[in-house]
Amino acid sequence: MQDTLMLSKDFLQLTLDNPHGLNAPFEFCLGQHTQVSVWDTGVILFEPLTELNAETKSIVLSSAVHGNETAPIELCDQLITALLSEKLITRHRVLFLIGNPPAILNGTRFVEENLNRLFSGAHSRGEGLVNQERERAKQLEQYVDRFFNAGPEGGSRYHYDLHTAIRASKHEKFAIYPYPHGKPYSGEQIMFLAACGIKTVLFHHEPTTTFSYFSAHGYQAHAFTIELGKVMPFGQNDMTRFIEVKEMLTRLVTGKALELGEFDESQVNLYQVNRSINKHFDDFSFTFSGDVENFTAFPKGYILAKEGGTEIKVEADAESIVFPNANVPVGQRTVLCLVPAKDYRVV
Numbered sequence: 001m002q003d004t005l006m007l008s009k010d011f012l013q014l015t016l017d018n019p020h021g022l023n024a025p026f027e028f029c030l031g032q033h034t035q036v037s038v039w040d041t042g043v044i045l046f047e048p049l050t051e052l053n054a055e056t057k058s059i060v061l062s063s064a065v066h067g068n069e070t071a072p073i074e075l076c077d078q079l080i081t082a083l084l085s086e087k088l089i090t091r092h093r094v095l096f097l098i099g100n101p102p103a104i105l106n107g108t109r110f111v112e113e114n115l116n117r118l119f120s121g122a123h124s125r126g127e128g129l130v131n132q133e134r135e136r137a138k139q140l141e142q143y144v145d146r147f148f149n150a151g152p153e154g155g156s157r158y159h160y161d162l163h164t165a166i167r168a169s170k171h172e173k174f175a176i177y178p179y180p181h182g183k184p185y186s187g188e189q190i191m192f193l194a195a196c197g198i199k200t201v202l203f204h205h206e207p208t209t210t211f212s213y214f215s216a217h218g219y220q221a222h223a224f225t226i227e228l229g230k231v232m233p234f235g236q237n238d239m240t241r242f243i244e245v246k247e248m249l250t251r252l253v254t255g256k257a258l259e260l261g262e263f264d265e266s267q268v269n270l271y272q273v274n275r276s277i278n279k280h281f282d283d284f285s286f287t288f289s290g291d292v293e294n295f296t297a298f299p300k301g302y303i304l305a306k307e308g309g310t311e312i313k314v315e316a317d318a319e320s321i322v323f324p325n326a327n328v329p330v331g332q333r334t335v336l337c338l339v340p341a342k343d344y345r346v347v
């Protein structure tokens, strides 16, 4: 496998050829500058061979936590191939995770269960490790743990979990900032996202079982779920929409200057989650159609959804909706309702 990868430089293909795992982990060096370690299918680490110090960043770039969200897979594939081909040389520790290879092959969001609801131990709660997504969530947690814990003392940690949204959005690219438990938001990170062309950020209002919350809360990483446009099949993504994302990730990994300005709220749209509407009954349905875009605002009193004979209405003066999805199991989130962010703290 090592020979195949060194020759082909195609880690995505190796992953898709072995969706359920590799026979054994392996590692090799690129020139005198980079150590490459393949820990599992879809799990590849690049580390500079120079001595690590507090300036060395530990960066996780994950894609395909949802198998049909292909633009991030293509973007990470390009970065991995450039690193393997030595067209890019990393200055920092970078762990790429291709989250759910069987779901990529299936062309679906997940095979049995939504992987992005299974982190922070959720994989082992209730019925336990009963399917491959639960197993994978547990393994991914272990890889992130191993990666961050092996980083240099004092080195900063990052996790950008790359997704695409199911429906179109008024703000094409946006990020979800996991609940910070009272800590201030990072102005530098918000400006980094803006430089990536991601000019809309949602502040989550509560802990979740997503991958980005796991890294943010458990490892004090600067971690985000990032939505890069709308779900498209492989080959149909307009990758020119993500040139700035690729440029900024390349700069980050290779240690080039990021050239970020001071935090400036006029350059970004900041929302806070007002509430998450969960599903309580099988008959949950939205009143608006499937082509209503993310961030559409509805006025106070508007009936957003119905379930179990009750109406769910807009509570604030206006609420903007994001990720509406009635087709989730009872107990899970059907939609996030947003209001403009206010009284937030940024450092």
Ligand SMILES: O=C(O)CCC(=O)N[C@@H](CCC(=O)O)C(=O)O
Pocket (backbone or CB within 6 Å): 066, 116, 163, 164, 165, 166, 167, 176, 208, 210, 212, 225, 322, 323, 324, 325
């Ligand atoms: O478009 C949608 O409905 C879902 C897109 C998506 O996968 N979003 C993530 C957001 C995770 C978070 O809240 O941080 C998800 O639902 O898992």
Ligand SMILES: [Zn+2]
Pocket (backbone or CB within 6 Å): 065, 066, 069, 163, 164
């Ligand atoms: Zn997703």
